[in-house]
Amino acid sequence: MHPFLNDSDPGAEVNRRQFLQNGSFTTLMALAGGIPVGAAESPAPADAPSNPGGSTDYQGKSPTVKVGLVGCGLWGREILRTLSLLANAPVVALCDTYANHLKRASSVAPDARSYGDYRAFLEDPQIEAVMVATPSHRHREIVLAALDAGKHVYCEAPIATTIEDARAIARAARDRIRLNFQAGLQSRADKQIVNLANFLRLGVLGRPLKARQQFHHKTSWRRTAPDPEVARQLNWRLERAHSLGLVGELGVHPIDLANWFFLARPLSVSGFGSLVQWKDGRDVPDNIQARIEYPGGVFLSYEATVGNSFEPELGVLFGTDSAILMRDRRAWMFKEADAPLLGWEIYARRDAFYKDSGIVLGAGASKLAVQEPKPASPDVLVDEKTALQYALEAFLINSHRRTTAIQDFSAAYDAADTGALEEYLADLEKTRLPAAGWREGFESAVTVIGANEAVLQGAHLTYDPAWFELG
Amino acid sequence: MTTCSKPIRAFLSWAGALLLAGTLHSADAWLRYTSFPGSKVTIEGTSTIHDWTVEGKVIGGYFEVEPSFLTDLSLQSVKSLTTKELNPRVESVIFVTSLKSGKETMDQIMLEAMKADQHRFIRYKLTEMVLKGDVPASGSPAKFDTRGELAVAGVTQRIDLEVTLERVETDRLRISGVKALKMTDFKIAPPAPSLALGLIKTGDEVTVRFEWILRLKAPSD
Numbered sequence: 162m163h164p165f166l167n168d169s170d171p172g173a174e175v176n177r178r179q180f181l182q183n184g185s186f187t188t189l190m191a192l193a194g195g196i197p198v199g200a201a202e203s204p205a206p207a208d209a210p211s212n213p214g215g216s217t218d219y220q221g222k223s224p225t226v227k228v229g230l231v232g233c234g235l236w237g238r239e240i241l242r243t244l245s246l247l248a249n250a251p252v253v254a255l256c257d258t259y260a261n262h263l264k265r266a267s268s269v270a271p272d273a274r275s276y277g278d279y280r281a282f283l284e285d286p287q288i289e290a291v292m293v294a295t296p297s298h299r300h301r302e303i304v305l306a307a308l309d310a311g312k313h314v315y316c317e318a319p320i321a322t323t324i325e326d327a328r329a330i331a332r333a334a335r336d337r338i339r340l341n342f343q344a345g346l347q348s349r350a351d352k353q354i355v356n357l358a359n360f361l362r363l364g365v366l367g368r369p370l371k372a373r374q375q376f377h378h379k380t381s382w383r384r385t386a387p388d389p390e391v392a393r394q395l396n397w398r399l400e401r402a403h404s405l406g407l408v409g410e411l412g413v414h415p416i417d418l419a420n421w422f423f424l425a426r427p428l429s430v431s432g433f434g435s436l437v438q439w440k441d442g443r444d445v446p447d448n449i450q451a452r453i454e455y456p457g458g459v460f461l462s463y464e465a466t467v468g469n470s471f472e473p474e475l476g477v478l479f480g481t482d483s484a485i486l487m488r489d490r491r492a493w494m495f496k497e498a499d500a501p502l503l504g505w506e507i508y509a510r511r512d513a514f515y516k517d518s519g520i521v522l523g524a525g526a527s528k529l530a531v532q533e534p535k536p537a538s539p540d541v542l543v544d545e546k547t548a549l550q551y552a553l554e555a556f557l558i559n560s561h562r563r564t565t566a567i568q569d570f571s572a573a574y575d576a577a578d579t580g581a582l583e584e585y586l587a588d589l590e591k592t593r594l595p596a597a598g599w600r601e602g603f604e605s606a607v608t609v610i611g612a613n614e615a616v617l618q619g620a621h622l623t624y625d626p627a628w629f630e631l632g
Numbered sequence: 633m634t635t636c637s638k639p640i641r642a643f644l645s646w647a648g649a650l651l652l653a654g655t656l657h658s659a660d661a662w663l664r665y666t667s668f669p670g671s672k673v674t675i676e677g678t679s680t681i682h683d684w685t686v687e688g689k690v691i692g693g694y695f696e697v698e699p700s701f702l703t704d705l706s707l708q709s710v711k712s713l714t715t716k717e718l719n720p721r722v723e724s725v726i727f728v729t730s731l732k733s734g735k736e737t738m739d740q741i742m743l744e745a746m747k748a749d750q751h752r753f754i755r756y757k758l759t760e761m762v763l764k765g766d767v768p769a770s771g772s773p774a775k776f777d778t779r780g781e782l783a784v785a786g787v788t789q790r791i792d793l794e795v796t797l798e799r800v801e802t803d804r805l806r807i808s809g810v811k812a813l814k815m816t817d818f819k820i821a822p823p824a825p826s827l828a829l830g831l832i833k834t835g836d837e838v839t840v841r842f843e844w845i846l847r848l849k850a851p852s853d
Binding site for chain 2: 179216217218219220221222223224520558566568569570572574578581584585588592593
């Protein structure tokens with residue numbers, strides 16, 4: 162535990178936590194009956210016989226959904242690479258206004274047709290589902306057109322840069338009951354984080370107090386291109402006119418987690434922003450803080466900078482019974498001494514550190530054996546799937562389920578009875594693989610749009626509840 | 633949608649044939665009840681590690697019977713329900729893609745085992761339906777012994793089944809029943825994942841429970 166995270170008496174911290182020393186959240190989760198955080202699918206033993214004792218060889222493969230990608234920049238190509246890992250997601254079409262991006266994307270998806278115009282792209286009848294990874298301010302027109310064209314839509318987060326655009330997308334997605342819409346808040350589909358959210362529902366935090374999330378990277382956040390005009394377009398993130406800045410374009414993910422974990426909409430936000438490191442003509446801050454207030458006196462403090470890389474992605478949830486530390490999709494719980502004993506915790510594995518081998522500044526803390534780097538042990542499971550892979554798998558499966566559900570229902574019943582169809586689909590929603598839908602996409606967008614406004618103004622801003630209404 | 637692949641096209645043509653058959657039948661003035669939302673089918677099974685259930689809510693098809701079915705609640709004058717010589721015309725389908733276990737992989741294995749890419753639905757066609765015992769004065773419930781042909785995964789078997797018919801509201805029927813079946817009777821190999829070294833085996837026998845809701849089709853429908 163680094164003193165940055167808790168600057169109270171480190172000795173006392175150690176004593177309070179001795180019962181949890183050398184314990185990991187993974188084991189806690191396993192003993193709690195959930196799928197353990199860090200769980201990965203068990204690989205087949207290399208020497209497993211192929212057909213022992215009359216075993217069957219059903220593959221259980223997910224059904225195929227043909228995909229088109231619009232927006233083939235860095236993140237778009239990350240989506241492509243992830244799709245290429247999936248057996249059920251042939252990429253049939255690519256779209257970008259920048260030829261270089263298209264060319265690079267084509268090297269990942271060589272069989273896909275290329276389009277320079279999204280309208281022509283959406284007319285491609287092969288495409289069943291569209292991934293939208295364009296600049297955020299271009300989402301609205303493309304998402305609405307894709308839904309109109311009868312395509313399932315995965316829209317990157319934030320889904321929009323204005324409340325009006327976010328509302329238009331959410332309404333359209335809500336009203337197209339035959340189509341699946343997923344917002345690109347991949348943590349909502351990530352098995353590791355879903356398990357953590359379920360664990361929080363057990364009340365282990367006690368009374369929630371606050372959360373802290375941060376994003377620290379040393380990077381210009383700038384893309385390069387030989388043509389100055391193209392470079393300007395590629396660097397839309399650095400212009401206030403098109404970008405929600407660090408708090409919106411990146412912060413939407415951890416801030417959405419707070420909305421989810423606290424099951425609440427924010428009440429107000431105070432923002433701070435400065436441009437310190439990258440005075441290269443950009444007008445978005447490179448160093449920001451936002452303090453978001455939730456009902457019940459709960460706060461989220463979000464900090465982001467592209468001028469320093471210490472503790473790149475970190476989250477801590479604080480409650481009256483425990484604190485939960487999140488790093489790289491892993492989590493650890495640190496219980497208060499007066500918190501109720503959880504039956505399984507005496508069996509728990511304990512880790513007092515993660516990857517860092519930084520110097521522990523707290524007096525006495527360096528005596529902890531757990532600060533020594535340990536070789537990876539077999540019981541430290543690493544999830545081979547990324548959050549994005551979980552999100553894309555969920556999107557494809559949920560999209561296919563919706564298509565087949567409507568086909569089944571329409572074949573059996575009066576297709577004109579939309580009320581009955583809606584009821585059937587609502588029932589189907591109960592078995593939907595966890596993933597962010599239009600509501601989460603909308604509310605997270607509204608949250609960060611407000612936060613960005615507060616950051617730019619250096620002001621305290623109250624969220625009008627009407628902003629969260631779809632009408 | 634490009635998912636409109638061969639099996640779906642085959643299904644659509646089958647559905648078209650069903651509609652056509654319905655049109656022809658309507659000429660003889662029999663009542664026609666057609667599937668209505670609210671149906672439920674569950675398949676319960678076992679395995680060496682835990683019992684399992686899949687559930688579906690889509691049962692398609694129709695039930696055709698003489699007009700006296702509406703007026704004679706005792707059913708004694710309804711020949712198709714009291715004699716083997718004349719029988720109601722009943723066909724139903726359960727879409728295998730609508731059956732859900734709550735676990736995606738299990739669903740996919742089930743679809744694979746049931747050869748869903750070639751046989752998208754379980755199809756039942758009734759051949760005999762005979763009233764069993766007396767019908768209460770209210771006309772509901774009535775029990776019947778039935779015989780029919782059940783096609784699963786491309787294999788057709790004759791099955792005998794006791795069903796209960798209830799009149800619901802003024803124009804609806806609920807037909808329900810329970811039947812134990814064996815997967816192997818339909819040439820379905822009970823899943824036993826090779827990854828689990830054959831330690832996990834699904835039991836051959838399953839219990840199918842269904843509640844099929846139908847609504848009387850008005851002449852204008």
